[in-house]
Amino acid sequence: MHVTIEHAESAIAAARKKAKELGTQMCIAVVDSGANLKAFYRMDDAxxxxxxxxxxxxxxxxxxxxxxxxxxxxxxPGGSLYGIEHSNDGLITFPGGLPIVDNEGVLVGAVGVSGSSVENDHAVAQAGVAVIGVSDLPAHPWRT
Amino acid sequence: MHVTIEHAESAIAAARKKAKELGTQMCIAVVDSGANLKAFYRMDDAxxxxxxxxxxxxxxxxxxxxxxxxxxxxxxPGGSLYGIEHSNDGLITFPGGLPIVDNEGVLVGAVGVSGSSVENDHAVAQAGVAVIGVSDLPAHPWRT
Amino acid sequence: MHVTIEHAESAIAAARKKAKELGTQMCIAVVDSGANLKAFYRMDDAxxxxxxxxxxxxxxxxxxxxxxxxxxxxxxPGGSLYGIEHSNDGLITFPGGLPIVDNEGVLVGAVGVSGSSVENDHAVAQAGVAVIGVSDLPAHPWRT
Amino acid sequence: MHVTIEHAESAIAAARKKAKELGTQMCIAVVDSGANLKAFYRMDDAxxxxxxxxxxxxxxxxxxxxxxxxxxxxxxPGGSLYGIEHSNDGLITFPGGLPIVDNEGVLVGAVGVSGSSVENDHAVAQAGVAVIGVSDLPAHPWRT
Structure with a gap:
């Protein structure tokens, strides 16, 4: 299952609203459960x-x-996954990316936000996910 | 000058409307005049x-x-720009990408569309550009 | 929906059997509907x-x-999609890659084969797909 | 010398068995002594x-x-190989990858496992190698 474009648009609208409240200029991305881009939005001056x-x-x-x-x-450094960022053409492992999980516990995509402090990035991503699902996955296995 | 997010949204909305009229499922991208992604929209089933x-x-x-x-x-093959697609991390040189030129003749970005025949891709890109500008640039120099 | 590992294994086993019948040494790949690798098998001397x-x-x-x-x-050259191979980190557009479509008409993945003539590559891919589905998709929209 | 596909299959089967015992969903890769992919297997839900x-x-x-x-x-950081992950299109340097050494002390390939904690990844890779060889190489020179 993949996030629909309707849901992706709702997530971006909510994220954008939150970004404005915080006085920030953000890039907001939504990918489907195959990690392929579904929608993207760059606010002016981001x-x-x-x-x-x-x-x-x-x-x-x-x-x-x-x-x-x-x-x-x-x-x-010293952690169990040190250097994992070198995989998959480059990962970003600081806050601002959150899974989108539907009400049946299925991963349907994710929201990624960048443009301010990581706290703000996370808050904006959270606002985007909140209108269409949650970020917590049930115990493995969960992917479809 | 760069296309604003407001204009990018208008272009995507118009392109999407045209895509639906044609019964197609499209990916629609808008970049600014620096060729950096401004907005992206993937219709379901594209x-x-x-x-x-x-x-x-x-x-x-x-x-x-x-x-x-x-x-x-x-x-x-045999043309003056044969192989140009190898530059810039890969070009796509068949129809479906159109510059966005504002009413002062300035290049402010471009629309790119893919998902159907190149004729349909072009028509959808054209619909996107038409609501916010034109695709024809004045003679060089024109870049800002 | 994605091809299961059980189905991927069946496809590879059937493809491998066909490759042996043809006296060829093949690489056989199966990806899911998000184009992510599910299984891969390289015969000795491929x-x-x-x-x-x-x-x-x-x-x-x-x-x-x-x-x-x-x-x-x-x-x-001269075709409507000339140069499309430059997209998506490199496409291969000669025979040997076939979609896997389940019995409800849903694209669940694909098989790709390389190692001999394109006719043999295609035949081996076909043998792989045949045991778990078909390669023909219904008219758009079909993706999930 | 390279690991044969027969041995690669045995390694994957053993690794898969171990992964199931641990209640994990793993990706399991086998490469030959030239670091070229020989076989790959992604368990459902990995x-x-x-x-x-x-x-x-x-x-x-x-x-x-x-x-x-x-x-x-x-x-x-501070170590003698700091940053080595930037070489070879990206290395992964935490546990889960093990050489395969045959009974004459020759490196014939390697197993790589990812999908759970690094301890589990390592244990599954170890199970894969154990059925076809060892992971310890004699003193240099050993490569063929």
Missing amino acids: WVGSIDIAIKKAKTAVFFGMPTGLIGKLSQ | WVGSIDIAIKKAKTAVFFGMPTGLIGKLSQ | WVGSIDIAIKKAKTAVFFGMPTGLIGKLSQ | WVGSIDIAIKKAKTAVFFGMPTGLIGKLSQ
């Missing part, structure tokens, strides 16, 4: 460098079915 | 392979300030 | 250069929901 | 992001004839 980061955050969240920030905790 | 093609068509149209199909006429 | 070709053929067949050879007919 | 990691672990283990985790100890 960093050009955030385009790729937002997309990579969304892909990273789908690749492993978890928030990007969780992976980043394990990929620090 | 080919996954069209994501990259739509984006590359938009980039190609901005890279050279002309419709992608024009470049394709010059890049055939 | 060309090392065929690894990437088999995988790219499978991806190409999923990207556009059609046999790779069909795309190749349109991508010849 | 992370999509683990495809590339499993393959890179196997390649990394062959590139240097040692378990990936050993390299990771040397590539930490």
Whole structure:
């Protein structure tokens, strides 16, 4: 199952609203459960460098079915996943990428946000996911 | 000058409307005048392979300030630009990518469309550009 | 929906049997409907250069929901899709890649084969698909 | 000398059995002594992001004839191989990749596993190697 374009648009609209409330300029990406781009939106004056980061955050969240920030905790020097960012044409493992899980517990895609502090990026991604699903996956196996 | 997100949204809405009229499922990309992604929209059931093609068509149209199909006429075997597709991480030089030129003759971005025949791709891109500008550039120099 | 590993194994076993009948050494790849690798098998003495070709053929067949050879007919010099191979990190558009469509008409993945003549590659891919589905998709829309 | 497809299949079967015992969903890759993919197997519900990691672990283990985790100890900040992951189109240097050494002490390939904790990944790779060889190489020179 993949996130629909209707849901992707709702997520982007909600994320955009949150970004404005925070006074930020964000890049917002939505990918489907195969990590393929579904929709993308760059607010005026957002960093050009955030385009790729937002997309990579969304892909990273789908690749492993978890928030990007969780992976980043394990990929620090000395951590069990140190260097994982070198896989999959480049991962981004700091906060701002969140899985989208539907009400049957199925991973249907992810939202990735970049353009401000990681706290703001995370809050905007959260706002996007919240209108169409949740970010928590049930215990494995969960992918379809 | 870059296409604004407001204009990009208008272009995608118009392109989407045209795509539906034609009974097609399209990927629609908008890039700014620096060839950086501004907005992207993948209709449900569009080919996954069209994501990259739509984006590359938009980039190609901005890279050279002309419709992608024009470049394709010059890049055939024996043509003056044979093999140009190998540059810039890959160009797409068949129809479906069109520059966006504002009413002062300035290139502000491009629309790229992929998902059906090249005739349909071109028609959908044209519908997108038409609501916010034109595709014809004045004589060089025109870039800002 | 994605091809299961059980089905992927059946496809590879059937393809391998056909390859042996033909006296060939093949690389055989199966991808899911998101174009992500599901299973791969390289027969002893197969060309090392065929690894990437088999995988790219499978991806190409999923990207556009059609046999790779069909795309190749349109991508010849002067054709409407000339140069499409430059997209998606490289397509392979000669025969040997076939979609896998389940009995409800849903694209669930693809088989890609490389290692001999394109006729043999195609025949081996066909043998792989035949045990788990068909290669013909209903009219658009068909993707899930 | 290269691992045969018969041996690669035995390794994958054993690894898969171990993965099931551990209640995990794994990607399992086997490469030959030239670091070229020989066989690959993705269990249903395994992370999509683990495809590339499993393959890179196997390649990394062959590139240097040692378990990936050993390299990771040397590539930490301040370590003698800091940043080695940037070579060879991306290495993965945490546990889960193991060389396959035949009974004459010759490196014939490697197994790479990804999909769970690094301890589980390592255990599954170990189970795969154990049925067809060992992971310990004699002192240099050993490559053929």
